[in-house]
Amino acid sequence: MSEATPPTRSLPDKPKSRTGWIVGIGIAVVAIIVAVVLVIVNISGSSSSTAAxxxxxxxxxxxxxxxxxxxxxxxxxxxxxxxxxxxxxxxxxxxxxxxxxxxxxxxxxxxxxxxxxxxxxxxxxxxxxxxxxxxPLPLYSDKYKSVDELPQGAKIAIPNDTTNQARALLVLQKAGLLKLKDGGNALSTPADILAGESKVTVIPVDAQQTAPALKSSDAAIINNNFALTAGIDPSSAIFKDDPSSSxxxxxxxxxxxxxxxxxxxxxxxxxxxxxxxxxxxxxxxxxxxxxxxxxxxxxxxxxxxxxxxxxxxxxx
Missing domain, CATH: 3.40.190.10 (Periplasmic binding protein-like II)
Structure with missing residues (x-):
């Protein structure tokens, strides 16, 4: 009778390492953080792009x-x-x-x-x-301090563009320096001046040249922007219309x-x-x-x- 084989002993189970699952959790957490950051960056970038x-x-x-x-x-x-x-x-x-x-x-x-x-x-x-x-559309003069001082036949430079020219004529009429046919209107031209009833004559020039024209004329109607550009003090105007009127x-x-x-x-x-x-x-x-x-x-x-x-x- 043969000798009995001793029973085989199985080795005890190898203890499971905790390192693996810790690393796994860590990787997952990092992945989540990265994903969140990317989403935030993407949203932020998208907002900036949208704003732009x-x-x-x-x-x-x-x-x-x-x-x-x-x-x-x-x-x-x-x-x-x-x-x-x-x-x-x-x-x-x-x-x-x-x-x-x-x-x-x-x-x-x-x-x-x-x-x-x-x-x-x-x-x-x-x-x-x-x-x-x-x-306002003002009247300036380097030679005279008031409208009353302007002499008979005084030469006044006015803008020659259609709309500012008509307004300039109305300003001069309001100042008592000339009279216009039928009282004048927004379409008046120098041809409408009633010479026999007017004290001054007008010289139409380019609007930008009205300020320089002060030197060669007795007075000039000068748009506000060109007057300021030329260094003319608006308070020195000898006459102007009322910008607040109807x-x-x-x-x-x-x-x-x-x-x-x-x-x-x-x-x-x-x-x-x-x-x-x-x-x-x-x-x-x-x-x-x-x-x-x-x-x-x-x-x-x-x-x-x-x-x-x-x-x-x-x-x-």
């Missing part, structure tokens, strides 16, 4: 590109996601065609009378989208847009921001407190414009 995508650049044409009030207007607009680019023009005749042909988005340089005249003559439909101010409505300055854009929220926001305190304060300071801030509903501005255009068409 929402910014809008608006080109505004003007003849007053150096005016100090552009700075607070740009600052206010930037906070609303609007970047304003100011496009300067050397004279009044350029900014409306540039707007009509989409070289710029808005313009800010003209009053309603000027706009009406342009629309009728160019068969255009540019539209006011926000009032800004009315400025008769000054045709001379309300406005932001102007293409008709198709008159309800553009971005453009309307810019016109609204013009009336923030910082901007208005800068405007008044720049005008030496001669300007009168005007805030009229756009429906009123459109009505005034339509009436002016009707009058101009009827006179043709």
């Amino acid at each position: 995508d929402k910014r809008v650049t608006v080109k505004i044409g003007t003849t007053e590109q150096a005016a100090p009030w552009w700075k607070p207007l740009k600052t206010a607009a930037a906070k609303e996601g609007i970047d304003i680019t100011v496009v300067g023009f050397s004279d009044y005749t350029q900014a409306n065609p540039a707007l009509s042909t989409k070289q710029i988005d808005l313009n800010l340089f003209q009053h309603l009378q000027f706009l009406a005249n342009y629309n009728v003559n160019a068969n255009d439909t540019l539209t006011p989208i926000g009032s800004t101010l009315v400025v 008769s000054a409505e045709p001379y309300i300055n406005t932001f102007v847009a293409r008709a198709a854009d008159k309800n553009n929220k971005t453009y309307l926001k810019i016109a609204e921001l013009y009336h923030t305190k910082a901007v208005e304060d800068a405007v008044l300071a720049d005008s030496k407190n001669t300007a009168v801030i005007v805030k009229r509903p756009n429906a009123d501005l459109e009505k005034i414009l339509a009436d002016l255009e009707k009058t101009i068409k009827a006179a043709k």
